[in-house]
Amino acid sequence: MKITNVVPIQADAAWAAYSFVKVETDAGITGYGECSDWRAPNAIAGGILDMRTVIEGQDPMAVAKLTADMTRLNQQAPGGTMGRAIAGIECALWDIKGKAYGVPVHELFGGPFRDRVRLYWSHCSSYRARYPELLGTPPLRIYQDITDLGKEVAERGFTALKTNITIPGDPADVYATQDGVLQPGIVDRITSLIEAFKQGAGDDFDIALDVNYNFKTQGATKVANALEPYGMMWLEMDTWDALALRQVTRSTSTTICSGESINTLVDYRPFLELKAMDVGMVDVPWTGFAQSKLIIDLAESHDIVMAPHNYYSHLSTFMAGHLCASTRSVQIMETDVDAAPWRDEFFTELPQIEDGHLVISDAPGWGTDLNEAAIAKRPWQGSLPAPGVLNLPRR
């Protein structure tokens, strides 16, 4: 079998762009991978085209060798946007290999370890705050609206959610900083948000808060300490400084999660060796499948549990599901329920979600293909608006 074509495919996902890779072969088997990064779809597509000549004409079954070839050619700038392009191609190659053998991808990696994985409803309130008209969801004007949303999430079978610093209002918005400084009043807004969600979702329910890169060590520590009474699933933050992260983790009883943007095994290693976080994130579309499994296996050797980062299209949900089915040390997996209303049209099969769990596909490859005709009707328009920084509104 030989690779005959490598094609970047981009799709309009409303406030985001989905980036996919299609790899075609002379055997008639087509593989798909996802490597979405909302802010860099054009760069990713360019990276895929730059790697095309490296693998065209090669045997797609030699996935590890082809991935190593692409990685070696970019070894002076590991990870990053080109790393995502390579990850997307690698995932398309695993899809081909699974289809060629007639097995799901997790079976190529020793699975299934599990046949379902618990999900959490991610960006819960975050998208509804910003895009209620597009989503057709109620506006989040007051904290009671957050409570109602928490109730809805539990009623729809989920047992966990993750939110960002949503400030109810008219319009509502999500708090972000430019300078990493925790403004007065934000801790109160955070505890009000978590209390409102807890009231709606009930007691036997996990809630996580993701503050991304918004706070430095000082601010993140204050937020973590303020959240201690709430028994959070985790407080999630991002930093490139493993020692700074460890300082936050050591200074609180709140569980600290981090790592979504650490996308190589080498970069991840010091975070694990320092026990810098309680729960690690790993991202398949940014890291690649085989390397994500290596990171989870290495995390297990450090007694750290992992949670796949997944806020993209359904293809990524299938891919992350296979990762959970190929590894032991997984706590829970992310998924976005609120999304562009036309997201389902892009796929031949949809994720099967039962009682807040993803049922792992046992179909060959990932278990879903792209509906390219549907994507062609929703072409990526080529640019995204710049997100603003929210100033704290008066109460």
Ligand SMILES: [Mg+2]
């Ligand atoms: Mg995150």
